[in-house]
Structure formats: structure tokens, C-alpha cells
Amino acid sequence: MEPRRFDVVVVGELNPDLILYGDVVPEFGQVEKLVDKAVLTIGSSSAIFACGAARLGLRVTFIGKVGKDDFGKYMCHSLAEHGVDTG
Numbered sequence: 912m913e914p915r916r917f918d919v920v921v922v923g924e925l926n927p928d929l930i931l932y933g934d935v936v937p938e939f940g941q942v943e944k945l946v947d948k949a950v951l952t953i954g955s956s957s958a959i960f961a962c963g964a965a966r967l968g969l970r971v972t973f974i975g976k977v978g979k980d981d982f983g984k985y986m987c988h989s990l991a992e993h994g995v996d997t998g
Contacts, residue, residue, distance in 0.1 A: 915970075916970070916972075917970045917971060917972045917996070918964075918969040918970045918971065919961070919964045919969050919970070919971045919972075920971075920972055920974065921957050921958075921960060921961040921964075921971060921972070921973050921974065921995075922957070922973075922974045922975065923955060923956070923957020923958065923960075923961075923973070923974075923975055924955050924957060924958075924975060925955055925957075925958055925973075925975050925976075925977045925983070925986040925987075925990075926954045926955040926958075926982075926986075927951050927952065927953065927954050927982050927985055927986055927989075928951070928952050928953070928954030929949060929950070929951055930949070930950045930952060931946045931948070931949050932946060932947050932948040932949070932950070933945065933946035933947040933948065934947075951985060952989075953986065953989050953990070953993075957973075957975070958973065958986065958990060961973050961990065961993075961995045962990065962993040962994075962995060965993050965994035965995050966993065966994070970996075971994070971995045971996065972995065972996040972997075972998070973990055973995050973996070973997055
């Protein structure tokens with residue numbers, strides 16, 4: 912029997928999260944408000960799970976559809992940085 916190439920195959924969506932920091936309280940009907948800081952990070956439960964499994968030392972690959980826009984490039988690059996195969 913041939914050894915498995917991956918321990919975990921994750922199939923899911925790829926969406927980044929944009930986390931906003933500042934002294935701003937959301938309100939109904941609010942207008943634009945300034946924030947102190949914005950951080951783009953890995954989002955979607957399937958991508959977060961894939962990164963966690965890779966952190967545990969498992970060989971992980973991710974199957975999903977992603978655009979060629981900046982968010983898609985960011986997500987693919989971030990997964991690869993966490994040890995998740997995106998080939």
C-alpha cells in the first residue's frame with residue numbers, strides 16, 4: 912500500500928477577516944467612523960481548521976475556489992505560510 916500524501920484534506924471556503932480596532936460603538940444607521948487600526952487575517956472556519964491541523968504537525972492540503980484578486984492571493988499565501996498545501 913502506498914503511503915498517504917496528506918493526513919487531512921480540507922474542503923471549504925476561503926475568506927479573510929478584517930478586524931477593526933478603535934473606540935467605536937456600532938449603532939443602527941451609523942455614519943462613517945474612523946478606526947485606529949485594521950488587520951487582515953485568515954478567516955473562514957475551514958481555513959482556520961487547516962492551519963490548526965498543520966500546526967499540530969499534520970500534512971494538510973486545502974481544496975477550494977479562490978479568486979485572483981488581492982484577497983485570494985493573501986489567503987493562499989497565508990495558508991502556505993502556515994504549512995498548508997494549496998497546490
